[in-house]
Amino acid sequence: MKVHRGLSWHTLRRYSLILFFVIIYTSTWGQRGSLSGNIRFEDGEPAISAIIQIKELQKNAISNLDGNFAISDLPYGKYLLEISSLESENKLVELEINKAKSDVSIRMKRAVMNLSEVVISANSVKREIETKGFAVNVIETQKTAIQSVQTNELLDRSAGVRVRQDGGLGSRINYNINGLSGEAIKIFIDGIPASNYGASFSLNSIPPSLIERIEIYKGVVPAYLAEDALGGAINIVLKQRRTKSLSSSYSLGSFNTHKWDMSGSYRWNKGLTVDGSAFYNYSDNSYEVWGDDIYFVNYQGAITESKGKKVKRFHDGYESAGAKLSLGFTDVNWADRLLLGVVLSQDYKEVQNGITMRTVYGDRHTRRNSAVLTLKYQKDEFLTERLSLTLDAAHSYLERQVIDTVGIMYDWAGPIKNPDGSYVRYNSGAEIGSAKTMAVNGDNTNSLRFNLSYKINEGHTFYGNYLYNDFRRNASDSFQPLALQRLKNIRDLQKNIISFSYENLAFSGKLRSSIFYKHYFQKVSSHEPFLEDEQYRVKTNEKSIDYGGYGLSISYSLFRGLYILGSAEKALRLPNADEMFGNLADNLLPPSPGLDPEKSFNANLGFNYALSKGSHNFILHSSVYYRDTRGMIREAIRSGSFVYSQFENLEDVLTRGLDAEINYSFRDKLRFRFNVSKFDVLFNTKYDARGNPYQFYRMQIRNEPSFKFSGNISYSHKDIFKRGSATTLYYNTTYVEGFLRNWSNVGSSNLSRIPTQYPMDVGMAYTFPAKKVVLSLDVKNFFDKQIYDNFGLQKPGRSFNAKLSYFIL
Numbered sequence: 047m048k049v050h051r052g053l054s055w056h057t058l059r060r061y062s063l064i065l066f067f068v069i070i071y072t073s074t075w076g077q078r079g080s081l082s083g084n085i086r087f088e089d090g091e092p093a094i095s096a097i098i099q100i101k102e103l104q105k106n107a108i109s110n111l112d113g114n115f116a117i118s119d120l121p122y123g124k125y126l127l128e129i130s131s132l133e134s135e136n137k138l139v140e141l142e143i144n145k146a147k148s149d150v151s152i153r154m155k156r157a158v159m160n161l162s163e164v165v166i167s168a169n170s171v172k173r174e175i176e177t178k179g180f181a182v183n184v185i186e187t188q189k190t191a192i193q194s195v196q197t198n199e200l201l202d203r204s205a206g207v208r209v210r211q212d213g214g215l216g217s218r219i220n221y222n223i224n225g226l227s228g229e230a231i232k233i234f235i236d237g238i239p240a241s242n243y244g245a246s247f248s249l250n251s252i253p254p255s256l257i258e259r260i261e262i263y264k265g266v267v268p269a270y271l272a273e274d275a276l277g278g279a280i281n282i283v284l285k286q287r288r289t290k291s292l293s294s295s296y297s298l299g300s301f302n303t304h305k306w307d308m309s310g311s312y313r314w315n316k317g318l319t320v321d322g323s324a325f326y327n328y329s330d331n332s333y334e335v336w337g338d339d340i341y342f343v344n345y346q347g348a349i350t351e352s353k354g355k356k357v358k359r360f361h362d363g364y365e366s367a368g369a370k371l372s373l374g375f376t377d378v379n380w381a382d383r384l385l386l387g388v389v390l391s392q393d394y395k396e397v398q399n400g401i402t403m404r405t406v407y408g409d410r411h412t413r414r415n416s417a418v419l420t421l422k423y424q425k426d427e428f429l430t431e432r433l434s435l436t437l438d439a440a441h442s443y444l445e446r447q448v449i450d451t452v453g454i455m456y457d458w459a460g461p462i463k464n465p466d467g468s469y470v471r472y473n474s475g476a477e478i479g480s481a482k483t484m485a486v487n488g489d490n491t492n493s494l495r496f497n498l499s500y501k502i503n504e505g506h507t508f509y510g511n512y513l514y515n516d517f518r519r520n521a522s523d524s525f526q527p528l529a530l531q532r533l534k535n536i537r538d539l540q541k542n543i544i545s546f547s548y549e550n551l552a553f554s555g556k557l558r559s560s561i562f563y564k565h566y567f568q569k570v571s572s573h574e575p576f577l578e579d580e581q582y583r584v585k586t587n588e589k590s591i592d593y594g595g596y597g598l599s600i601s602y603s604l605f606r607g608l609y610i611l612g613s614a615e616k617a618l619r620l621p622n623a624d625e626m627f628g629n630l631a632d633n634l635l636p637p638s639p640g641l642d643p644e645k646s647f648n649a650n651l652g653f654n655y656a657l658s659k660g661s662h663n664f665i666l667h668s669s670v671y672y673r674d675t676r677g678m679i680r681e682a683i684r685s686g687s688f689v690y691s692q693f694e695n696l697e698d699v700l701t702r703g704l705d706a707e708i709n710y711s712f713r714d715k716l717r718f719r720f721n722v723s724k725f726d727v728l729f730n731t732k733y734d735a736r737g738n739p740y741q742f743y744r745m746q747i748r749n750e751p752s753f754k755f756s757g758n759i760s761y762s763h764k765d766i767f768k769r770g771s772a773t774t775l776y777y778n779t780t781y782v783e784g785f786l787r788n789w790s791n792v793g794s795s796n797l798s799r800i801p802t803q804y805p806m807d808v809g810m811a812y813t814f815p816a817k818k819v820v821l822s823l824d825v826k827n828f829f830d831k832q833i834y835d836n837f838g839l840q841k842p843g844r845s846f847n848a849k850l851s852y853f854i855l
Contacts, residue, residue, distance in 0.1 A: 078504035078555075079143045080118040083150035085109050085129060093154050096131040103555060106171065111313070111377050119504045121554040129154065173656065175261060177609040179558060179599030180268060181650040181669045183207075183707070185260040189717075189760070192295075192811050192820040192851050193776070197249050197257065201280065202780065203756045205667075205721035206264050206705035212839045214331035215303060216364030216395055219250055220681075223264050224671055225701040225727040225750070226277025228681060229622045230644060234271060234281040239515070241622070242442050242493050243418055247368045247391040249282065253307045255295055255851065256323050258285045264705075265648045265671055266597055266613035269547040269562040270497055270511055276619035276646050277673070284323075285309070292855040300845035303329040310855070317378035319385070324369040331362035331398075333842040335458075337832065338798075339403040343457045345464045357458045359398050361408045366393035372420075380425070387420040400478075403839060407477045408456035411449055418442040436497040444489040450476040451484065451525075485523040489623070492516045505551045509562075513543040517623050527582075537574075537627045541620060542567040556603040563596045568620045568643075572627065591643055593618045607656045611669070612649075619644040625679060625693045642695050646675040661713045668706035674730075675699045680747065697731035699747065720757040727752070742789050751800075753783035770815030778807040800834045820851040 085093040092113030099106045100117065103125070107115040120143045127139040127150070134154040141150060172184040183204045190200060198219060202209040210220035210227065221231045233240040233249060240248055261281040263271075271279055292310035299305075309323035340352040368391030374384045397410040421439040428435040453475040455462045462470040475482045494514040501507045519537040547562035568591040573584050597615025604610060621641040652669025678699040681692070703725025710718045727750050729742040746752060760776035767773070787798040809824035823846075827833065830844035 078119055078121050078551075079146050079148060080116065080504065081120055081141070081143065081148045081150065082114070082116040083152060085113045085115065085152045085154060087134065087154050087156050089156075093129075093131055093134060096129055096134070096154070099128045099130075100125050101128060106174065118501075119551055119555060172259065176667065177558075177601055177603075177611070177654055179560065179601035179611050180266055180613050181264040181611065181652055181671065183262040183264070183667075185262070187254045187257045187259065189774075190254055192255075192813075193809060193822050193824060193849065195254060195824070197252055197254050197260070197282070200254060201249070201260065201262070203719075203721075203758060203778065204262055205707040205756075206669075206723045206725075207262060208723075208751060208754055208782070210835050211841060212835065213359075213362060213398070214301065214333060214364070214842045215327060215329040216250060216331070216366060216393065217362075219248075221280065222750075223262070223278035224673075224703060224705065224723065225725040225752075226673060226675070226678075227750075228679060229625060230275070230277035230619050230679070232267070232271070232273045232275035232279045234273070234279060236284055237271060237281060238420075238438050238440065238495065239273060239493065240282070242440050242491055243389055243391070243416065247370070247389055247416065247418075249280070251325060251327055251366045251368060251391070251393070252282065252284075253295070253305065253325055255293070255307055256284055256309055256325070258283045264669070265650045265673070266599060266615045266617075269545040269560075269564065270509060273513060274541070274543060274566055274618055274620045276617050276644050276648070276675070290855050293851065293853045295849060295851040297847055297849035299329075299847035301330050301332050301842065303845075303847070305849075313376060317375040319376040320371075320373050321385075322369070322371045324367075326367045328365045329363070331364060331842070332358050332360065333845070334358055335403065335840045337403075337840065340458050341404075342459050343455075343462060345462055345470050352458070360460065361396045361411075361456075362398040363396045364393070367391065372422075374422075381423060382426055383422055383424040385420075385422045387418075387422070389416070389418040389420065391416050399839070406456045406458055408454060408461060409450070409452035410477045413447045413449070414444065416442060416444040432501045434499045434501075436495075438493075438495040440491075440493045442489075442491045442493075444487075444491070446487045446489070448483055448485045450478055451482045453477060453482070482525045483523055484525055485521065488520040488522075490518045490520075507549045509545075509547045509549070511543075511545045511547075513541070515541040517541075519623065519627060537572040537623070538570070539623050539626065540569045558601040559598065560600075561596075561598045562615075563594065564617075566591065566593045566595070566618050566620060566643075570621075570626060591618075591620060593643065593645075597648075609654045610652075611654060612651045614647075614649040617646050617648060619646070619679070621679060621693075641679060641693060642677050644675055644677050644679055644695075646673055648673050663709075663711045665709040666707070668704065670704045671702065671725075673699075673701035675701065696729060696747065698729075700726075700728045700730040702726055703752075715762050716760075718757075718759045720755070722755040724753050745789060746786070748786060748788050749800075751782050751785045754781060756780045767812070768815050770817075772813040774811045774813075776809050776811075779804060801832070803831060803833050805829075805831050805833055818853050820853075822849045822851075823847070824849075 085096050087093055092111065093109055094111055094113065096109040097106060098109065098115050098117065103120065105117050105120065107117045109115045122143050124140065124142045127141055129137045129139070129152060131154065134156055137152065137154055139150065139152060141148070172186055175184050176182055185200055185204060187200070198209045198211065201207050206224045208222040210222055212218045220227055223231050235243060261283065263279045265278055267273070267275040267279045271281065273279065290312045294308040295306070297305045305327050307323065307325040311319065311321040313319040334356040336352065336354055336356045340357060342350045342352065368389065370387065370389045372385040372387035374386055375381055376383050392415045395412050397407050397412065399406055419441045423437040426434045453472040455470045455472060464470055474480050496512040498510045499507055517539040543564060543566050545562055545564040547560055549558070549560040551558055570589045572587045595616045595618050597613065599613035602610045620643050625641055649672045650669050652667065654667040657664045676698055678696045679693050680696055703723065705721065705723040707719065707721035727747050728744050729740065729747055730744065731740055732743045733739055756779065758776060758778040760774055762772060762774040764772050781804040782802065784802040785800050787800060805827040806829060807824060807826045808828055809822060811820055811822035813820045825844065825846055827842065827844045833841040835841055
């Protein structure tokens with residue numbers, strides 16, 4: 047099968063030329079220049095990592111190891127330059143840009159600056175990203191890294207984002223952004239697809255203390271990420287430490303939960319840099335569950351309802367560990383960064399239930415191991431001062447094993463026993479399927495991402511991006527018949543994505559616009575053994591996809607602090623390996639080779655407004671969005687099964703809605719955030735291929751919440767217990783309106799409603815006077831409410847957590 051649809055050359059040429067000449071014309075209305083400079087202390091030492099801002103233009107830079115910085119694309123005029131650093135007093139410098147290149151040399155007076163002032167200054171990085179035209183939220187982790195909180199919890203508090211989780215620590219995660227979910231949402235770590243690293247080095251395991259910021263793109267995704275994201279993307283930017291540092295943290299929580307991490311770096315004078323981090327997570331996940339899906343079964347199969355009785359999860363343990371080490375050179379003449387890296391990780395996960403809680407297991411478990419080799423090269427002014435190059439390459443090997451060899455029957459009271467005390471067993475000898483299994487999937491992935499940018503002048507920049515991803519899975523199982531093991535069982539998936547974009551600045555920097563084109567190529571093949579006429583044979587499936595997409599983004603500053611933002615694209619999302627080939631470790635059926643790619647038209651329109659009045663700071667942003675998706679790939683419970691799920695193509699799905707968020711802060715004392723999201727995800731195909739009307743037409747698709755709000759507030763006060771200390775109290779809440787597990791017009795026997803839920807968390811953090819040690823205490827789900835998610839799977843109740851962070855260097 048070959049899918050070939052793209053933008054016609056005539057249409058592309060017509061619209062591109064119109065926009066190109068309009069941009070060229072408007073960009074000549076103002077002259078622009080660049081500013082470079084050097085910042086040193088009075089003793090001559092360079093000021094490293096100083097933050098330089100021109101607030102009138104929302105422009106900023108950070109000084110490098112030599113104290114140098116540069117800011118480009120500045121309209122001619124007079125400005126006030128503000129410099130801040132942890133090691134100096136703030137300084138204001140008046141300057142005038144009246145030529146193509148301007149230079150400045152600045153001397154700073156050493157002093158100890160309040161960390162909060164630097165955090166506020168650094169927020170301009172967040173501001174710059176959020177005003178480029180894309181619908182994007184940026185989460186910065188400086189304040190939350192000291193709390194006993196997971197990265198996924200931070201994401202779940204953001205506007206338009208819902209993190210769908212099957213249970214406690216280590217359980218399967220699904221991300222929903224404004225109604226689109228699954229693989230329509232792409233996850234990146236430093237701009238590299240997170241799938242390259244394997245499940246044991248992911249958002250589920252990386253602690254916030256290792257993260258600089260999280261970028262959440264809702265809908266249209268920047269071309270430089272060079273992936274087939276359809277509904278949005280999450281980019282985790284890890285901390286890039288350029289000088290010596292060392293820190294560690296440990297947290298202890300309910301359900302025998304332990305989490306530890308450590309990170310450090312060191313750079314020698316000639317640029318040699320080593321950077322490393324490690325983490326360890328463990329939990330029994332032995333929280334209580336109750337409700338209609340909980341019942342008990344005797345040896346004859348008779349069912350007894352639980353009638354609200356609470357039972358503990360007894361086979362849901364999780365353990366993961368990982369380490370990341372990079373070695374290379376930073377900030378040298380021939381490279382901004384050249385780093386060779388290795389990432390090693392592993393995890394162990396017990397499987398308590400099937401896709402719903404009606405099926406209970408007691409021995410089935412999975413193991414994962416991954417090893418990743420990485421190479422990163424980055425250089426601004428590559429060969430010429432206008433050309434920049436970024437190259438990322440990786441080879442990864444992920445081994446994933448499912449172990450199911452005992453075959454004892456379980457219910458929520460534990461193993462089911464016969465009257466003589468022996469265990470009731472499945473005839474197959476396994477809890478799932480027709481035979482025991484120790485199935486191993488060995489996934490080899492090679493990837494390459496190549497980004498080039500060329501700045502014609504201060505107002506015009508071209509970008510070229512290429513992503514290559516080659517995936518091969520070898521499947522084996524020692525419990526299969528020997529004749530079957532000898533046959534080739536290989537699944538291959540190769541993906542190539544090429545994108546080009548052009549960015550323009552006009553009207554003295556008020557208008558920022560970008561147009562882009564992406565082309566997608568995918569080739570899928572599988573060799574799958576099967577039994578026919580008492581002989582094992584191999585079935586070969588092949589499919590290729592060739593498709594083009596395009597889009598644009600616009601940002602316009604009406605006046606200081608207020609930006610109007612808009613973006614639209616025609617996009618494609620290619621089926622991934624697990625969707626095509628299955629994944630028994632996550633209760634997914636094996637192959638669905640008939641899946642087609644998703645195609646969608648996405649549009650966003652919104653605004654971002656920031657206002658500062660003395661010590662009061664407000665940021666308000668909101669957007670409305672529209673998605674018309676054809677062939678949406680969705681996970682669904684297999685018909686008649688409480689064990690497996692599988693992926694399916696829906697036909698036409700219409701998504702529309704809005705989200706809004708307000709942030710307020712007063713000095714470094716009071717912070718408040720509130721956001722709300724409302725969206726409809728409607729099955730939008732009226733007739734099937736035979737002309738028969740669909741009974742689901744214009745209904746909310748199953749297992750999908752449609753209304754959510756979230757809020758948190760924190761208050762900090764200094765010197766409460768001891769001079770130089772700081773105490774912070776915080777409160778978080780999330781409200782998710784109830785939704786149906788199945789289609790609303792399916793028979794009443796299947797009409798199961800996931801109830802409305804609104805858990806609340808409280809906590810406090812105490813920073814000791816030397817600012818080296820921070821102790822935090824948290825209570826999550828304070829009122830012990832029932833929290834459900836995917837297909838009615840219950841998440842943890844009330845838990846208590848303590849975390850100790852130590853900043854050694």
